[in-house]
Amino acid sequence: MEPTAEEIVALYAQDEVPGRVVGTSARSRMRAENLPHAATKILLRDAAGQVYVHRRTESKDLYPGLIDVWVGGVIAAGEEPLAAAERELGEEVGLHGCVLEPVMRRWYTDAHTNYLAYMYETRYDPDAHGPIVHQASEVADGWWLPWDRLTARLDDPAWPFVPDGRSHLAHYRAQQPRTRAGSPR
Template identity: 35%
Template structure:
């Protein structure tokens, strides 16, 4: 998956944003994950950044669209980048991930793009996350929580 494209393949760049939306119940921190791939892949909600839209605004919008949850952006967490195929083209994708504090809404998966959406205790979310880079971001959030850095 991390192979560089050959010179003969058309290349494109894609930009998405999303992140970790969290809430507290007593000492427990919950984060929302989405399922795709027929419910076989669990990950962070994210999606396309529109022209003229900031990545932070796109993260808020995409999280709300995919999960039904509204949150306030607290800080950027990380930018993940990777390559993938779309038809004959190779896509170089950048995903800006943010930390958001839950402000409201009821968890409802977006029917068109998401198979499921659920709250998970942070440790369970780390164990369930399919993609290693997203697991690393969730571990970073856990370290922030342990250090008292989550409001």
């Protein structure tokens, strides 16, 4: 059995030109040195406006075992953000053919990660997209939450939620128009 080649990711400049690729790196080096890279984030909603929430596996290289609402991952070297988002949606939750709407792009940096997030939103239709199927190595469990219950949980700092996802949702909530029920869009 041949060894699997390590994933090569794109490195991004943290300057006035967001999205400028400046090199590549092995994923392990990017994590070890907290190098600036890019990642996709997709918010999955159903027809009722509920949000798909999932718990990350304990084997994840970043924020293992924590809860998140953003499906996505690191953009590979040579990969366009939209193609990466479509790939990640297929890999992590088994969904293909979803229309991804860009919602924002922003940097997130902490002691563990440093990336430019390309963020999208999509509507899940089980008749059109089939069942949600978790990638066993990345998603331990998943469930739907109404928007108001999700935001109430997010306001509890003790809820074991990924810090980058919490930050992205705060910005998402601030920029989105509200419906009568208080849920964005």
